[in-house]
Structure formats: C-alpha cells, structure tokens
Amino acid sequence: xxxxxxxxxxxxxxxxxxxxxxxxxxxxxxxxxxxxxxxxxxxxxxxxxxxxxxxxxxxxxxxxxxxxxxxxxxxxxxxxxxxxxxxxxxxxxxxxxxxxxxxxxxxxxxxxxxxxxxxxxxxxxxxxxxxxxxxxxxxxxxxxxxxxxxxxxxxxxxxxxxxxxxxxxxxxxxxxxxxxxxxxxxxxxxxxxxxxxxxxxxxxxxxxxxxxxxxxxxxxxxxxxxxxxxxxxxxxxxxxxxxxxxxxxxxxxxxxxxxxxxxxxxxxxxxxxxxxxxxxxxxxxxxxxxxxxxxxxxxxxxxxxxxxxxxxxxxxxxxxxxxxxxxxxxxxxxxxxxxxxxxxxxxxxxxxxxxxxxxxxxxxxxxxxxxxxxxxxxxxxxxxxxxxxxxxxxxxxxxxxxxxxxxxxxxxxxxxxxxxxxxxxxxxxxxxxxxxxxxxxxxxxxxxxxxxxxxxxxxxxxxxxxxxxxxxxxxxxxxxxxxxxxxxxxxxxxxxxxxxxx
Amino acid sequence: xxxxxxxxxxxxxxxxxxxxxxxxxxxxxxxxxxxxxxxxxxxxxxxxxxxxxxxxxxxxxxxxxxxxxxxxxxxxxxxxxxxxxxxxxxxxxxxxxxxxxxxxxxxxxxxxxxxxxxxxxxxxxxxxxxxxxxxxxxxxxxxxxxxxxxxxxxxxxxxxxxxxxxxxxxxxxxxxxxxxxxxxxxxxxxxxxxxxxxxxxxxxxxxxxxxxxxxxxxxxxxxxxxxxxxxxxxxxxxxxxxxxxxxxxxxxxxxxxxxxxxxxxxxxxxxxxxxxxxxxxxxxxxxxxxxxxxxxxxxxxxxxxxxxxxxxxxxxxxxxxxxxxxxxxxxxxxxxxxxxxxxxxxxxxxxxxxxxxxxxxxxxxxxxxxxxxxxxxxxxxxxxxxxxxxxxxxxxxxxxxxxxxxxxxxxxxxxxxxxxxxxxxxxxxxxxxxxxxxxxxxxxxxxxxxxx
Numbered sequence: 011x012x013x014x015x016x017x018x019x020x021x022x023x024x025x026x027x028x029x030x031x032x033x034x035x036x037x038x039x040x041x042x043x044x045x046x047x048x049x050x051x052x053x054x055x056x057x058x059x060x061x062x063x064x065x066x067x068x069x070x071x072x073x074x075x076x077x078x079x080x081x082x083x084x085x086x087x088x089x090x091x092x093x094x095x096x097x098x099x100x101x102x103x104x105x106x107x108x109x110x111x112x113x114x115x116x117x118x119x120x121x122x123x124x125x126x127x128x129x130x131x132x133x134x135x136x137x138x139x140x141x142x143x144x145x146x147x148x149x150x151x152x153x154x155x156x157x158x159x160x161x162x163x164x165x166x167x168x169x170x171x172x173x174x175x176x177x178x179x180x181x182x183x184x185x186x187x188x189x190x191x192x193x194x195x196x197x198x199x200x201x202x203x204x205x206x207x208x209x210x211x212x213x214x215x216x217x218x219x220x221x222x223x224x225x226x227x228x229x230x231x232x233x234x235x236x237x238x239x240x241x242x243x244x245x246x247x248x249x250x251x252x253x254x255x256x257x258x259x260x261x262x263x264x265x266x267x268x269x270x271x272x273x274x275x276x277x278x279x280x281x282x283x284x285x286x287x288x289x290x291x292x293x294x295x296x297x298x299x300x301x302x303x304x305x306x307x308x309x310x311x312x313x314x315x316x317x318x319x320x321x322x323x324x325x326x327x328x329x330x331x332x333x334x335x336x337x338x339x340x341x342x343x344x345x346x347x348x349x350x351x352x353x354x355x356x357x358x359x360x361x362x363x364x365x366x367x368x369x370x371x372x373x374x375x376x377x378x379x380x381x382x383x384x385x386x387x388x389x390x391x392x393x394x395x396x397x398x399x400x401x402x403x404x405x406x407x408x409x410x411x412x413x414x415x416x417x418x419x420x421x422x423x424x425x426x427x428x429x430x431x432x433x434x435x436x437x438x439x440x441x442x443x444x445x446x447x448x449x450x451x452x453x454x455x456x457x458x459x460x461x462x463x464x465x466x467x468x469x470x471x472x473x474x475x476x477x478x479x480x481x482x483x484x485x486x487x488x489x490x491x492x493x494x495x496x497x498x499x500x501x502x503x504x505x506x507x508x509x510x511x512x
Numbered sequence: 513x514x515x516x517x518x519x520x521x522x523x524x525x526x527x528x529x530x531x532x533x534x535x536x537x538x539x540x541x542x543x544x545x546x547x548x549x550x551x552x553x554x555x556x557x558x559x560x561x562x563x564x565x566x567x568x569x570x571x572x573x574x575x576x577x578x579x580x581x582x583x584x585x586x587x588x589x590x591x592x593x594x595x596x597x598x599x600x601x602x603x604x605x606x607x608x609x610x611x612x613x614x615x616x617x618x619x620x621x622x623x624x625x626x627x628x629x630x631x632x633x634x635x636x637x638x639x640x641x642x643x644x645x646x647x648x649x650x651x652x653x654x655x656x657x658x659x660x661x662x663x664x665x666x667x668x669x670x671x672x673x674x675x676x677x678x679x680x681x682x683x684x685x686x687x688x689x690x691x692x693x694x695x696x697x698x699x700x701x702x703x704x705x706x707x708x709x710x711x712x713x714x715x716x717x718x719x720x721x722x723x724x725x726x727x728x729x730x731x732x733x734x735x736x737x738x739x740x741x742x743x744x745x746x747x748x749x750x751x752x753x754x755x756x757x758x759x760x761x762x763x764x765x766x767x768x769x770x771x772x773x774x775x776x777x778x779x780x781x782x783x784x785x786x787x788x789x790x791x792x793x794x795x796x797x798x799x800x801x802x803x804x805x806x807x808x809x810x811x812x813x814x815x816x817x818x819x820x821x822x823x824x825x826x827x828x829x830x831x832x833x834x835x836x837x838x839x840x841x842x843x844x845x846x847x848x849x850x851x852x853x854x855x856x857x858x859x860x861x862x863x864x865x866x867x868x869x870x871x872x873x874x875x876x877x878x879x880x881x882x883x884x885x886x887x888x889x890x891x892x893x894x895x896x897x898x899x900x901x902x903x904x905x906x907x908x909x910x911x912x913x914x915x916x917x918x919x920x921x922x923x924x925x926x927x928x929x930x931x932x933x934x935x936x937x938x939x940x941x942x943x944x945x946x947x948x949x950x951x952x953x954x955x956x957x958x959x960x961x962x963x964x
Contacts, residue, residue, distance in 0.1 A: 022722045098600065129921050129949070159924050
C-alpha cells in the first residue's frame with residue numbers, strides 16, 4: 011500500500027477516530043524531510059499538509075502509461091481531395107439539409123473521383139444512422155478510409171462493408187435490420203446473402219422466411235435455384251408462394267421450364283391472314299386456350315386454385331402461369347419485340363377476356379422479372395388510370411438514360427396531374443434530371459409553385475430534389491416567378507452543390 | 513499585408529454558438545450578397561436581409577474583428593461569419609477592390625483611433641489615477657483583513673473535514689459547500705471560492721473520489737498557508753498565490769510590463785461555462801521562445817465572447833505575461849504582422865517531454881490547473897471504452913471522458929497514422945482541441961456536438 015493510499019484511508023475515517031497519520035515515508039529524502047517538518051502540527055493539519063506535499067509530488071511525477079497496441083492504419087485515400095468549396099457545401103449539408111442532398115453530394119463526388127474530407131466522415135456516418143434513406147449512399151460514398159472508420163464503431167457497422175458485421179447483425183438484429191442486411195448483400199455479394207438465409211433457415215419465423223425469400227429476387231441466379239426449389243415444399247404457404255414468384259423470374263429455373271411446357275400448348279401467336287388482315291391492318295393476335303385443371307404439380311409451382319371474387323377459375327390459372335414466366339421468353343419464342351406482343355395482346359383484349367388477362371399477366375411478369383424492355387414498352391402505352399403503384403413499379407425498372415426520354419414523351423402527351431402516368435413516372439424517376447426534362451416539367455406545370463396545389467405537392471417535393479438546378483433557376487427567372495419559399499431555396503442550395511463540383 | 517486564407521473550420525470556431533455557425537454557412541452564397549469586396553486589411557459586403565436595406569458587414573482581417581449594421585446581439589453575427597465562410601470557400605468571389613467604400617474606411621479609421629487611444633492609455637503612467645495613497649492603503653488593508661478572516665474560516669472547515677473523516681464530508685449536501693464558497697466570495701477570494709465549489713462535485717465523481725477530494729482539500733490548505741505568508745514569499749510566488757485566491761492583476765498594470773515578441777501559433781481554444789460565466793481559454797506557443805501562453809476571455813453566460821486569435825494560425829505579435837513564478841496567462845498587446853495558416857504545431861516529440869513541461873510548471877506553481885500542449889507523432893488507440901493518445905515511443909495518456917466526438921474526428925483525419933494534436937492537459941486526461949493532418953489544421957469538437 012502506497013503512502014498516498016494510507017493517507018486517503020486515514021482521511022476517509024477521520025483523525026478523530028483514526029488518530030494522527032503514522033510516519034509517512036514516500037522514499038524521497040527531500041520530501042520525507044518536508045513531511046517530518048510538519049510533526050508539531052495538529053493531527054488534521056499534519057494529514058492535510060502531508061497530503062499537499064504528496065499531491066504535488068505525485069502530480070509532478072506523473073508518467074505516461076504503456077499503450078495498448080496501435081490500430082492497424084487505414085488504407086491510403088486513393089481519391090483526390092475534394093475542393094474547399096465542395097467540403098464547405100458538405101459541411102453545410104451535414105448541419106441539417108434534407109438528407110437526399112447528402113446522397114447527391116456523394117454521387118457528384120463519386121463521378122468527379124474525389125473523396126469525402128476525412129474529418130467529415132464521422133458526421134456523415136452518423137447521418138447515415140439517422141436517415142435510413144441515405145444509408146446505402148453513405149456506405150457507397152465513404153471510400154476505404156470511411157469503411158475503415160466504420161468498422162471501428164458498432165453504430166456505423168452498416169457502412170463497414172465487412173461480412174463479419176453483416177453476419178453479426180444477421181444473428182442478432184430485428185427482422186427489419188436483417189432484411190436490410192440481406193438486401194444490401196444481395197446487391198453486392200449474392201451468394202453471401204443466400205448463405206446467411208440458409209444459416210438460420212431452420213429456426214426463423216415463417217413471416218421472416220417469406221420476406222427473406224422475396225429478398226433473394228435481387229441478384230437471383232442459378233446458384234439460388236436448388237434452395238428456392240426446396241422452398242417450394244415448405245410447410246408454410248407464404249414461403250412457397252414467395253419461392254415460386256422468385257423462381258418465376260429466373261429464366262433457367264426448373265419452374266420456368268415446367269411452366270412454359272404447360273403454356274406452350276395453350277398460347278399461340280396468330281399472324282393476320284385473309285379477311286382478318288384487311289380488318290385489323292396487319293395486327294397479329296394472341297390466342298389463348300384456358301387450362302382445364304390445376305393439378306398437384308401446378309399447385310406446387312405456386313398456382314393458387316381459388317380465384318379472387320369475380321374471376322373465372324381457369325382464367326385465373328392462366329394468368330398466374332403467365333406471370334411466372336419471364337416475358338422475354340415470349341419475345342424470343344416468337345421473335346417479336348415486347349411492344350409488338352403487348353399490342354397483339356391488346357388487340358386480342360377487345361375480343362376476349364383472355365386478352366385482358368394477357369396484358370396484366372405480362373405486366374406482372376415484367377415487374378417480377380425486372381425486365382426493363384417490357385417495362386418501357388408497357389409504360390409507353392400506360393393509360394390514365396392504371397392500378398395503384400403499377401406505373402411507379404415499372405418505371406423503377408427502366409434505367410435513367412431510357413426513362414428520361416420516356417418521361418419527356420409522356421409529358422408531351424399527358425396533362426400533368428397527380429394520376430397521370432407522366433406524373434407517376436416523374437415520381438419514380440429518382441435520379442438527377444437533365445436540362446431538357448427540367449424545362450419540360452416546369453413548362454408543363456405553370457402552377458408549379460402555387461403553394462395551394464396539394465395534389466401536386468408530393469410530385470413537386472420530389473422534383474425539387476431532381477430538377478437540374480441551374481436550368482430550373484433560369485426557367486423560373488424567365489417566368490419572372492417571384493416565389494421564394496423552401497422549394498426555391500432548395501433549388502439554389504442544389505445549384506451551389508453542383509457548382510462546387512464544376 | 514495580405515488576407516489570411518481562413519478555412520471553414522476556423523470560421524466555425526469564431527462563431528459564438530453552433531446556431532450562428534449554421535446560419536453563417538447559409539449566407540455563404542453569392543446571391544445573398546448585394547456587394548462584396550476586399551483589400552489588404554479588410555473584407556466587406558452588403559448582405560440582403562429581410563429588410564429593404566442590406567446589412568453592411570466589415571471584417572478587419574488582422575484580429576479578425578467584426579462590424580455589422582444588423583441588430584443582432586450575437587457577436588460575431590451570422591453576416592460576418594457568412595462573409596468569412598464565403599471567402600473561405602470561394603475567395604475569387606470576394607474580389608480585390610481598388611478603393612474601400614467610405615463606410616469601410618470610416619470604421620477602420622475609427623478602430624485605429626481607438627487602438628491608439630488604448631495604447632496611449634496603457635503607456636501613460638498609472639500614477640495619475642491614484643489620488644490618495646493613504647485611502648488606497650486603507651482599502652487594501654481592509655480587503656486583506658476580510659480575506660484573512662475568510663481563509664481562517666476555510667481552514668477550520670477543511671481541518672474539521674479531515675477530523676470527522678471524508679466519508680462524512682462526502683455526505684454533506686451540496687448546499688453546504690456552496691455556503692462556504694459564498695463566504696469566500698464575500699471575503700473577495702473568488703478563486704478560492706471556485707475551488708471549494710469544485711470540491712462539492714467530487715463526491716459524485718465515481719470511484720476513487722476520496723483520493724481526489726483529499727488532493728483538492730490539500731491544495732486549498734496549501735493556498736491558505738501560503739496566503740498567510742504572502743509578505744515573506746518571493747514576489748512571483750506571491751503573485752501566483754494572489755491569482756489562485758482570485759485577485760487578478762489589472763490589465764493596465766500588466767500592459768505596462770515588458771513584452772515578449774515572437775510568432776505565436778494558436779494551438780487551440782476551449783470555451784467552458786462555469787458558474788454562469790463563459791470562460792474562453794486560447795493556448796499559444798511561441799516559435800522562437802518555445803513559451804506557452806494562455807489568453808483568457810470572460811463573458812456572462814449568453815453574452816458574446818470577444819473572439820481571440822483564430823486556432824490554427826500563426827500570429828506575429830507581442831505578448832505581455834501576468835507576473836508569476838510561471839508566467840502563463842498573457843495579453844496580446846499588439847500584432848506585428850498578418851496572421852498566417854499554421855501547417856505544423858510547435859510542441860513535444862514525446863509524451864514524456866510534454867509531461868516534463870507539466871512537471872516544471874507544477875514545480876513553479878503547484879496551483880497550475882491546466883496546460884495547453886502540442887504533441888507530435890501521436891495516434892489514437894482504444895483501451896476498453898477509453899481513448900488514449902499514444903506517442904511513437906509507445907507511451908500513452910488518456911483522453912478526457914466526453915471527448916468521443918474529437919476522438920472519432922482524429923481517427924478519421926489520421927486514419928490511424930501519426931498526427932500533431934493540440935490538447936489541454938489537466939493532470940489526469942487530455943482534452944484534444946485541434947490537430948494537424950496533411951498540413952491542414954482541424955478544429956476538434958470539444959463537447960458532444962458531433963459523432964455518437
């Protein structure tokens with residue numbers, strides 16, 4: 011026990027009970043002499059005086075301790091540093107701008123090949139924790155330094171890119187967290203995602219298992235087929251249905267093969283001839299016979315025997331079968347592009363119930379198989395009142411460079427109201443718009459800045475984050491629109507953001 | 513003289529609060545400004561506010577000092593900060609002007625006149641302000657008598673504490689410590705009063721509190737004893753005792769002392785609120801002299817603090833030190849050139865060397881509470897939930913608790929490689945204030961402003 015510890019113990023109990031401190035020796039002759047000089051004082055004065063001497067001696071003699079081993083250093087930052095201006099804008103955004111602007115900054119930085127200023131990484135990673143909508147952008151945009159940093163803080167594990175963190179989160183996370191991890195992995199490393207699902211499959215809740223199977227649709231490949239095929243025999247119906255849907259989007263799967271074998275005798279393309287050709291101006295038609303039964307093997311492949319209210323059961327079976335074959339199969343089979351086949355189906359639609367079945371089944375199949383060509387063809391002919399969310403679902407499949415001209419085309423045809431396909435396509439076009447589309451949107455919506463247009467509010471809120479800011483500001487200027495407000499502020503902020511990378 | 517190239521970090525550090533920094537950032541856009549200009553000594557601009565007349569904003573680059581025609585009580589206001597943020601990010605937008613507008617030169621002239629007057633006043637012998645030496649001596653005697661009585665009380669109370677035991681002392685209500693402190697304030701020993709108030713917080717400070725309580729009580733007891741022997745102590749030591757008691761030398765007297773010229777690197781700034789008082793500590797280190805200096809500024813809570821020199825800059829100038837065995841606290845008497853950005857911090861190559869400076873400081877003045885240090889070649893390491901700074905020799909000192917945000921920023925900026933770090937050492941832990949990474953100075957957050 012050191013001299014100091016003995017002194018503290020004595021002081022804790024009090025000299026009243028403990029008496030004067032014993033002879034205290036620190037082992038330093040000068041100090042001991044100074045302590046000895048206090049001998050004639052009262053017990054408490056001696057204690058305090060000794061403590062004062064020891065305190066100064068101890069504090070002045072403080073040494074640095076042995077260090078734990080250093081951290082492994084981060085890989086060198088490969089990207090060039092960003093400009094002071096871009097850094098300043100990012101700092102401003104981190105101080106509380108709408109989170110999508112952070113994503114935009116990161117995208118522009120990636121395009122320019124510049125790095126996030128390292129000192130801003132902690133705030134950026136924390137922004138990713140707070141705002142789920144930018145989490146993936148943050149994880150993608152932080153570079154090697156950011157991933158290194160994220161791996162050191164469990165709160166930022168989402169951005170560490172480490173499979174260990176993913177495995178850990180998979181075992182202990184909530185359903186939503188696990189689903190997020192799985193979706194992320196399926197985008198970057200599909201086999202690792204499948205491995206996670208298999209690892210806990212036996213003990214997971216049915217609802218989770220169905221959701222996990224659905225998540226396998228991203229990045230699905232033949233590696234996933236054996237597992238998905240076995241899931242067709244799962245105890246739970248929701249799992250079986252999900253597996254059938256995912257397999258139905260996988261061109262080489264056994265399920266697709268079985269389904270096409272069932273469909274080929276039923277569905278055929280009829281070329282126009284004779285009288286028919288003169289009436290229908292060369293339009294081919296699709297002839298579909300209805301299946302006569304829904305046998306056990308069809309039910310195993312996810313065909314639900316009981317139709318929804320108001321639909322014939324055989325029509326219902328056909329529709330489900332068509333939805334579980336990637337539509338590109340038919341295009342290849344008949345050697346016709348998607349647009350022609352959709353037109354043929356629509357031509358048949360007027361004639362029979364099966365026609366209508368064809369268009370909606372192929373639409374469902376296109377969404378299911380994430381087929382951009384079919385989605386684009388379908389959007390080109392979308393009507394004013396498609397069922398909820400369909401236009402958005404299809405638009406999400408079309409890459410920006412094709413969706414942008416399509417949006418322009420639809421804008422020229424549609425009135426820009428909330429239910430028009432044009433508005434819904436714009437709503438789904440979550441990427442920066444070029445000057446042409448920007449101008450078209452602002453021209454099509456003269457009341458764009460009218461504060462009371464509640465119907466358009468959502469569309470416009472989204473648009474403010476996508477319009478090409480410089481063009482938009484110029485157009486507003488031409489229109490002499492004096493509106494200020496947060497919408498215009500946002501455009502100006504984005505203009506600053508874009509200029510910072512010029 | 514050319515304008516320094518401030519970084520956005522440094523501008524943020526000038527803001528009186530985070531909200532002002534944020535609003536300032538918002539004004540860092542050319543479209544908010546009707547006019548912008550600069551020359552060798554100042555920046556100016558007219559900022560379009562909500563009213564019809566734009567606000568006129570001037571920043572005197574030397575200090576920097578701010579002037580704005582807006583009615584804000586904050587200082588500097590968001591317009592001044594906005595101008596600097598804009599200049600930091602896009603210097604080209606603030607174009608060099610041939611001539612200053614009249615309103616700019618008027619204000620600069622006024623400032624110069626004021627500075628001259630102040631210098632004259634400082635240079636003038638203070639004798640003319642002491643009309644009656646007898647009355648002054650009487651007042652001094654009265655004050656000493658009051659202090660003596662107050663310190664007698666304090667000593668009795670400290671001795672009682674040790675007699676009855678710290679276990680009992682630790683259970684005393686906070687109000688009792690406050691009462692003792694209040695008596696010391698009445699006795700005009702505000703410094704001792706602050707130490708007593710701090711004592712009151714120790715029993716709640718977790719494991720090992722009895723040792724920390726005893727240390728502080730012993731230091732107070734030492735102060736009481738030293739105060740009784742003031743007339744026989746060497747003058748510099750007596751000055752330290754007076755400072756610890758809370759009798760600060762008057763600025764005019766200090767300014768009359770000989771100064772020290774050097775290029776002073778501003779290591780870092782820390783602002784704390786103690787007892788409804790905001791205290792700003794700016795740590796400097798002389799490049800030639802190797803001296804450490806501390807500039808203090810005070811303001812009532814909620815009131816603006818006069819910003820000191822900007823952290824991460826090199827300021828050529830003359831400091832005058834308050835007298836003491838270890839002169840640390842100083843006043844910046846005059847600047848002798850334009851500040852420049854620091855690309856390195858003068859400091860210590862090992863933690864042992866830094867602790868050597870601390871030991872020497874305590875040897876001169878046992879009431880030294882903190883020391884601003886710059887440490888070279890240090891990396892951040894973690895030991896459980898504690899952060900440490902590690903030097904190249906493998907020795908380590910802990911970071912203060914609550915320095916998490918700073919620790920993460922250090923890690924991010926250094927990527928695990930050695931950095932130069934400026935920190936405040938209080939004998940137990942380091943509080944990082946700034947760092948130089950890749951030749952660039954970073955201001956570190958000193959409270960839970962960022963990170964997790």
